Amino acid sequence: MSNGASTPGQQNAQSQPSANQLMERLLGQLRGNPLVAVMIGGAAFIAIVVALLMWARAPEYRVLYSNLSEADGGSIINELDSRGIPYRFSDGGQALLVPGGQVHNLRLQLAEQGLPRGGNVGFELMDSQAFGISQFAEQVNFQRGLEGELSRSIESLGPVSRARVHLAMARSSVFVRDREPAKASVVVTLQPGRVIGDGQVSAIVHMVSSSVPDLATEDVTVVDQNGRLLSMPSANGRGLDGTQLDYVAEVERSYQQRIENILTPILGQQSVRAQVAAQIDFSRREETSERYGPNQPPNEAAVRSRQSSLNFNAGDDLAAGIPGALSNTPPGAALSPINLTLGEDEDGDAEGDPAQAGETPLQAINNLRQDDVVNYEVDRSVEHIQHRLGRIERLSAAVVVDYREERDEDGVWQRVPLSDAEVAQLERLIRQAMGFSQARGDEIEVVNSPFTREPEEGELLEWWQSPEIHSLALTFGRYLLVALGILLGYLLILRPLIKRYTQQPVLTTATAGGPGSALQVRVGDDEQESAESDGSQTDRDVQPYTKPKRKRKSSAYEDHLAELRELAQEDPRMIAMIVRSWMNKE
Numbered sequence: 001m002s003n004g005a006s007t008p009g010q011q012n013a014q015s016q017p018s019a020n021q022l023m024e025r026l027l028g029q030l031r032g033n034p035l036v037a038v039m040i041g042g043a044a045f046i047a048i049v050v051a052l053l054m055w056a057r058a059p060e061y062r063v064l065y066s067n068l069s070e071a072d073g074g075s076i077i078n079e080l081d082s083r084g085i086p087y088r089f090s091d092g093g094q095a096l097l098v099p100g101g102q103v104h105n106l107r108l109q110l111a112e113q114g115l116p117r118g119g120n121v122g123f124e125l126m127d128s129q130a131f132g133i134s135q136f137a138e139q140v141n142f143q144r145g146l147e148g149e150l151s152r153s154i155e156s157l158g159p160v161s162r163a164r165v166h167l168a169m170a171r172s173s174v175f176v177r178d179r180e181p182a183k184a185s186v187v188v189t190l191q192p193g194r195v196i197g198d199g200q201v202s203a204i205v206h207m208v209s210s211s212v213p214d215l216a217t218e219d220v221t222v223v224d225q226n227g228r229l230l231s232m233p234s235a236n237g238r239g240l241d242g243t244q245l246d247y248v249a250e251v252e253r254s255y256q257q258r259i260e261n262i263l264t265p266i267l268g269q270q271s272v273r274a275q276v277a278a279q280i281d282f283s284r285r286e287e288t289s290e291r292y293g294p295n296q297p298p299n300e301a302a303v304r305s306r307q308s309s310l311n312f313n314a315g316d317d318l319a320a321g322i323p324g325a326l327s328n329t330p331p332g333a334a335l336s337p338i339n340l341t342l343g344e345d346e347d348g349d350a351e352g353d354p355a356q357a358g359e360t361p362l363q364a365i366n367n368l369r370q371d372d373v374v375n376y377e378v379d380r381s382v383e384h385i386q387h388r389l390g391r392i393e394r395l396s397a398a399v400v401v402d403y404r405e406e407r408d409e410d411g412v413w414q415r416v417p418l419s420d421a422e423v424a425q426l427e428r429l430i431r432q433a434m435g436f437s438q439a440r441g442d443e444i445e446v447v448n449s450p451f452t453r454e455p456e457e458g459e460l461l462e463w464w465q466s467p468e469i470h471s472l473a474l475t476f477g478r479y480l481l482v483a484l485g486i487l488l489g490y491l492l493i494l495r496p497l498i499k500r501y502t503q504q505p506v507l508t509t510a511t512a513g514g515p516g517s518a519l520q521v522r523v524g525d526d527e528q529e530s531a532e533s534d535g536s537q538t539d540r541d542v543q544p545y546t547k548p549k550r551k552r553k554s555s556a557y558e559d560h561l562a563e564l565r566e567l568a569q570e571d572p573r574m575i576a577m578i579v580r581s582w583m584n585k586e
Contacts (some may be wrong), residue, residue, distance in 0.1 A: 313367035
C-alpha cells in the first residue's frame with residue numbers, strides 16, 4: 001500500500017478545520033476589521049455613561065422599619081412586591097430600606113392594613129375560640145390577649161422599640177390568708193441611643209396596674225434590655241423619685257425665666273444671667289384641731305338643755321315615837337300645802353297666823369326640795385388641714401448683670417458699670433417677678449459684673465455654611481463627576497480607537513539616491529497620540545530616518561531595502577500598519 005493513499009474519513013478530517021483554527025480565523029477577521037474594535041469601544045463607552053447616569057439619578061434609600069419580626073417582614077415585602085416598589089436591606093438585615101420620597105406614604109398605607117403587627121397577639125385571639133373550650137384554656141387565652149394588648153400600648157411610646165409583659169393573675173379564695181394578689185413584669189427594649197425617663201416608667205407602671213384587677217403599683221416591675229431595673233421606689237435611697245426631682249427643676253426653671261424675661265427688654269438678650277434655688281417640702285401632713293371657747297353672757301348664750309325638779313314631803317300622820325298611849329293618838333288636821341303661805345310682812349313678821357293653821361311653821365313645812373339645771377352651748381371649733389405636697393419653703397435667686405455700653409466723648413463704645421440706683425431698681429423688679437416673701441425667708445443677690453464676650457453657637461451662619469448650600473453642592477458635584485467620567489472615557493477610550501482605525505498611514509519615499517536620501521513614514525494625525533496597553537509608543541509622526549554614514553557598495557534600491565529592514569526591526573508596528581493600509585485599499 002502506498003503512503004499517498006488515504007481513506008475518505010481522513011480526507012474529511014483534513015478538510016474540516018479544527019475549533020482552534022476557526023477561533024484563530026475569527027480573531028484574525030476581527031483584528032483585520034477596524035470597525036469591530038470601534039463598535040466594542042463605543043458600546044463600552046455607552047454602558048459606562050448609562051451606569052453613571054443611573055448612579056447619579058438613583059434615589060436615596062431610607063429606613064422604613066427596623067427590627068422587624070420574620071412574619072411582619074415577609075408580609076411587608078409581599079406588599080412592596082405587589083406595589084412594584086424597590087427595597088433593600090441594610091447591613092446585617094436589621095432594617096428595611098425604601099426610596100426616601102415614599103417612606104411616609106408607605107407607613108400610612110401599611111398601617112391601614114395593620115402592618116407591622118409587632119408579633120403580639122391581642123384580644124383578637126378570643127375571636128377564634130373553639131366551641132366547648134375549657135375554662136382553663138379560656139382563662140389562658142384571656143391572659144395572653146391582655147398581655148399582648150399591654151405590649152402594644154407600651155410599644156406606642158417613643159423610646160420603646162419592643163415590649164413584653166408577663167402577668168401573674170390574682171388567685172381568689174374564701175380564706176383571706178390564701179388569697180394571692182396579681183403581679184406583673186415588663187421587659188422593654190429601647191430604641192438605639194434613646195433613654196426612658198422616670199416619668200415614663202411611672203406611666204407604664206400605672207397603666208399596667210390599672211389594666212389588671214387586684215394589681216398594685218408596687219407589684220409591677222419594669223426592666224430594660226440590659227437587665228437594669230427601672231421601676232425603683234426611690235432614687236438612691238434619698239426618698240425622692242424622678243418626678244419630684246423634675247418638679248424641683250421645673251420650679252427653678254420657671255422662676256429663672258421670669259427673672260430673665262423681665263430684665264431682657266431692659267438690659268438685652270445676652271446681658272443677664274439668673275439662677276434660682278428652690279427648697280421644696282414633699283412631706284405629706286394632715287392636721288386636725290378642736291378648740292372650745294368660754295361661755296358667753298347669759299343673755300347671749302344658747303340654752304342647750306334645761307331640767308327642773310321639785311320635791312315636797314309633808315308631815316306624815318302615821319304613828320311615830322315610843323309605843324304607848326301618846327304615840328297611838330291620831331294627829332290633828334293639818335293645812336294643805338297649797339293653802340299654806342309663809343312669808344314676811346313689811347315689819348319682818350311672818351305672814352299667816354299659825355294659830356289659825358293649828359300648826360307651827362316647822363310643822364307646816366316638813367320637807368321641800370327644788371332643783372333647776374340649765375345647760376348652755378359651748379363654743380367648739382374643729383379645723384382639718386391637709387398640707388399641700390411640694391410646698392415651696394424658700395427661694396434663693398442670684399442674678400448677674402453685664403456692664404452697660406456707652407459712647408465716650410470720642411465716640412468710642414465703652415462698657416461702664418450700672419449705678420446703685422439702677423441696681424436697686426433691678427432688684428425691686430426681681431422681687432416682684434419672683435414673688436419675694438420675707439416671711440418665707442427668700443433671698444436675692446444682684447451683682448453687676450462685666451461678661452466675657454465669646455462667640456455663641458447659635459450665631460447666624462454664612463451663606464456657604466448653610467445646609468441647603470451643602471446639599472445643592474453635593475448634587476451638583478455628583479452630576480459634575482458623571483460629566484467628567486464621560487469626558488475622560490471619550491478622550492482615553494473612544495477617540496483613540498476612532499483615530500487608530502479610521503485614519504490611514506501615508507508613506508513618502510525619497511527615490512533619489514545618495515547619502516542624503518531619506519525615508520519618511522507618517523501615520524495618523526500630527527496632533528494625536530494613542531497609548532498601547534503594554535506601554536509601547538503611541539501613533540506618532542515618525543521623523544525622517546536618516547541612513548547612517550557608511551560606504552556605498554550597492555545600488556539605490558538595495559540601500560532603500562536595507563533602510564526598510566532596519567526600520568522594520570526598530571518599529572515593526574509601523575510597518576504592519578502600512579501593510580494593513582495597503583490591504584484595505586485593495
